[in-house]
Amino acid sequence: MSKKFVEEFKVVENIALNSSNFLIKLLSKKALPQIAPGQFVNVEVKNSKEIFLRRPFSVFEVDYTQNTMSLIVKILGRGSKKLTEAEDGDTINIVYPLGKSFSYPEKEDKVLLIGGGSGVAPMLFLAKESGLVKENVDILLGARSKEDHIDVSDYAKYGNLHYTTEDGSLGEKGFVTHHSIFEQINNYNKIYACGPDAMMKAVAKIAKKEGVFCEVSLENLMACGFGVCLCCIEPTQKGNLCICTEGPVFNIKELKW
Amino acid sequence: MSKKFVEEFKVVENIALNSSNFLIKLLSKKALPQIAPGQFVNVEVKNSKEIFLRRPFSVFEVDYTQNTMSLIVKILGRGSKKLTEAEDGDTINIVYPLGKSFSYPEKEDKVLLIGGGSGVAPMLFLAKESGLVKENVDILLGARSKEDHIDVSDYAKYGNLHYTTEDGSLGEKGFVTHHSIFEQINNYNKIYACGPDAMMKAVAKIAKKEGVFCEVSLENLMACGFGVCLCCIEPTQKGNLCICTEGPVFNIKELKW
């Protein structure tokens, strides 16, 4: 176990990345602890009559010199909507850092990072932190259509960007697992993925069949986020495990998929 | 019964009158119905996790040409606090107009208007609307100390202003009923009062003893504000009456005080 905090962060930036995704940058009053890709925070939704529990969001970026941390919040329901209405100077109460991160790749690994929906943030964080040469990193992002993709061109320096859209308006048409990259999936030593349940399962299925190392990040519903409620469980080879403490990142070998 | 509405008003002004009283001016999209002094509105407190029911506030001013209505909100607890944080352009959902107004004085009446705490608003509204010459109107306002009084000098044109404070920092020292005006209370044909329960009872006691016509406005807790819940009752000569429909203004003869 490691030290965790409950802190009021100050909103220093809230930018609409597209119609449904917002980049929220948060300033801490004190030095931030180490936070790794795949870890998440649990966010209080203030001033909302309907929302009782916190909402979990992956960390997207950390700047230890500025003491800032950023999240990408996609509007799904009432809580995420409310969060995207935050204004500069507002405070947001956060429990952090939570969960286990992705395992870092080895120096010579060739990796595929797959992100979809609200799963883009940790993948970009991992791309940045992977320490690999650009040539060895493929980043594959999936969405419904062009407008649902956010602009990630900054990340071209960390890896080769690939896209799928369900309507074919950007990149290849179809789901991420339909992308031509999957024709040579054995080129990769490691696959990392974060996104909707169905996407994770599709990726895991192929990785399993091809015997490629694969870590996925899950998004089960949470009440506490730090291991005391046992609500967020996933059946694994070791029994029901809480994804908030034993995950959200799992090697697919551990899962029952 | 008369037509009532539920409407989203737009906040066009929110001014701090002192540290705990705010003047909130609200714009209606449509022509306002007639609203008389003593009538009130029931205000939804948005974006507050703790608040479930509406909060009643007396109407302070109506401008039928501008379609605006103003309230004076005094911070008492969580709901009133939240309302005073409203910003220009915010919308506030209001059920109105509610309750019965004060009876208007006759042309030659000499009247005393007594306001305390959150009861100042309807008294000033009545002063303005009374139709009397200034000489026949005395306005007596009570508060704990000078800082708790709001600046009502504008109303000097409608009546003579008198003050009491508990610490003597403005006007006469003591409660309103200690004011020297009460030494010649029989000079008045009519007393109108709005304020805390204890103040209303003290005023009513004297008026009753001296046989002076007196109307008081009550502030019982309300759930609905329009007569369906029967929560806001006051025991009267006619049995338990809802102050939201049969009041909030009562002639003290009707009450059991």
Add this chain to the structure above:
Amino acid sequence: MVNLKVKIDDLDLKNPVMTASGTSGFAEELTDFYDVGQLGGLLLKGTTLKNRDGNAYPRMAETASGMLNAVGLQNKGIDYFIENIYPRIKDYNTPLIVNVNGSTVEEYIAVTEKVNELDKIPAIELNISCPNVKEGGMSFGISCPSAEAVTREVRRVYDKTLIVKLSPNVTDITEIAKAVEGQGADSVSLVNTFLGMAIDSEKRIPLLSTVTGGLSGPAIKPIALRMVWQVYNAVKIPVIGMGGIMNAADAIEFMLAGATAVQVGTAIFKDPFIPVQIIKGIEEYLERHKILSVSELVGCLQM
């Protein structure tokens, strides 16, 4: 066009949304806002044989997502209703249902017999679940024998639609539901309020004059929903569901759990238009989901 009609025994409702007893007065106040003819039905304020002053002030306390009330059946008695109120409201274009109360079986019978004479009252709701009166009320609704007795005796004198309103303050609500079904109830409505309490920690006093009162509002919805589902699976008569319904989604949840119709209570205090907004919302839901008739929703929760 989707079909919103539902049937409770012989009672045809143009839509499944009614207002709950004690939260819509005798309907007149609502007419200040809109035409109550839009509603599926209207449950009138609880009525007793004689005048009742109700409990002392304060009668209300706000709670988290809900409120406590201790009104205690304030009403002027059935005769006053018949003479003064009924003539004014009888032609509202929606079924008016009298909520019948008593402290003895005889009182329930006496009120029912008088209501039976009123042409424009097609049904009664027998309230055996009021937690805010000392005698009668809830005490009838928390044990099978007393619930059976009052239902049986009232059934004897009443031929129109008899709805019995159940208390949630019981270990097993299905037992009570089955008991009143066995005595001829045409429908059960649930839930009435939960017995609760609120305290002012600063003054160290109860917030209600009666110490305890009835809890209503969204706070109770999960429990009410569970009870409707249990009762739906236990009886054959139609179930009328309520407890914290604030919007169309809530109403639909109750219907999926087994309610043929719903009642909206405390929500009216927040906004008197909520019942009509719910009717509209249900209509939109049915269109969006391509469901032709609202009655197809009843009990069709997928397990």
Add this chain to the structure above:
Amino acid sequence: MVNLKVKIDDLDLKNPVMTASGTSGFAEELTDFYDVGQLGGLLLKGTTLKNRDGNAYPRMAETASGMLNAVGLQNKGIDYFIENIYPRIKDYNTPLIVNVNGSTVEEYIAVTEKVNELDKIPAIELNISCPNVKEGGMSFGISCPSAEAVTREVRRVYDKTLIVKLSPNVTDITEIAKAVEGQGADSVSLVNTFLGMAIDSEKRIPLLSTVTGGLSGPAIKPIALRMVWQVYNAVKIPVIGMGGIMNAADAIEFMLAGATAVQVGTAIFKDPFIPVQIIKGIEEYLERHKILSVSELVGCLQM
């Protein structure tokens, strides 16, 4: 300095604020945030004789001012606890109380006997009120004979402080409280969760894998408070109150209603610091009101 100490039977608590079972794991997770030695006591996660996987996902649904859970007593069994967890936590500077569960009286006895051997466990809480398991659990706590039987048998094998945790899903909680008091319970704690249900109206499915689950949080506070007050007036043993406590004012309300100590549950999910903030808030309240000892609050509601 005000005195925050309270006593539950032989158990001395440095303050009246404990964490509720199932909402603070085996205490270790809380130590990531603060020193749990500050707490009045710590109720450990419900433990059974054998490993239990608990119920399937989803186990949680958010509701108005509350939540439903259907965890179903997931735990690795008492032996695993004794061998692996107990050694790690036994020296936390606060009383650790095991929440004992079973599907038969024999299982309750077996778990209790094993706990009895643990020096650093000064008390058990007999959970006869879990609504999330098929056999045992709540079924013991909703009828007097079964509540009596399990209390009596456990009492026979256990000399330390025996707390019995009551279910609120009953018609009259005072009867059950009196029944377990009669069989030697040293204290009663209440309330466990209310049986509730939640539905996804769009998908027309229950939100919990088990359909029904247990409701907790501020939504239930008014009912829990009423039950604590009723039980306080019905028994002589100390009452431990809980249900929706979110802040010091809530905790004080429970004590005014008759609780000698309180447990904080769901609030921990909102903020793990709430229990320690409550301790501080109670201290400030006592100072502000010039009350020397927190125990003076117990049951001193002015009527």
